[in-house]
Amino acid sequence: MMLLALVLLAGNVQAQSMRLGLLIYSGGGDWYANPTALKNLAAFCNQQLRTSFDTREAQVDAASPELFNYPFVHMTGHGRWAPTDAEAQNLRKYLESGGFLHIDDNYGLDEFVRPALKKIFPELTLTELPFSHPIYHQKFKFPNGVPKIHQHDEKPPKGYGLIYKGRLVCFYTMETDLGDGWEDPEVHREDPEKHLKALQMGANMIQYVFTGSSL
Secondary structure: OOOOOOOEEOOEEOOOOOOOEEEEOOOOOOOOOOOOHHHHHHHHHHHHOOOOOOOOOEEEEOOOHHHHHOOEEEEEEOOOOOOOHHHHHHHHHHHHOOOEEEEEEOOOOHHHHHHHHHHHOOOOOOEEOOOOOHHHEOOOEOOOOOOOOOOOOOOOOEEEEEEEOOEEEEEEEEOOOHHHHHOOHHHHOOOHHHHHHHHHHHHHHHHHHHHOOOO
């Protein structure tokens, strides 16, 4: 497999005709839960980071070789995630090769995330990222970590990472529902400030994927 190409020019993310990928996965979870989310995130990044993303969402199967065309892949859902052997092997190769997976618990996914990631990387363990991590300090500053967007439980939002050879390859957000915040505002009737915060956190993730550090 070819390594993913992450292109930098003058400190800005360049993404000519590139799309953000939405992961199709096995197990029965509703991977399609937030249909307007990625197009809005792509448009926001084009505006704020001067990217050139194609705002059409790209759906990609976890076991497909097409996965390697997407430096950033987003996964969401409310239900079960149970990767097949083929999916686990492909996801591992993808992440080892420079890919990045963002998992956003849309309420109900959490109990399946850790077992699934253990199947992909048996030797690694999810750890909560410190608030000092560069992903929180890109163009937009989040000194207290992941913002709380959608209220399900009275629990603080959390951001966890899977680190492979010193590189953050998977960022898992829970008790926040960033994807809901990225959707068209009328879908969840989110507060405009929360909608903005969700998009800003998403833009930070995109910038981090392409730069690996704060600017």
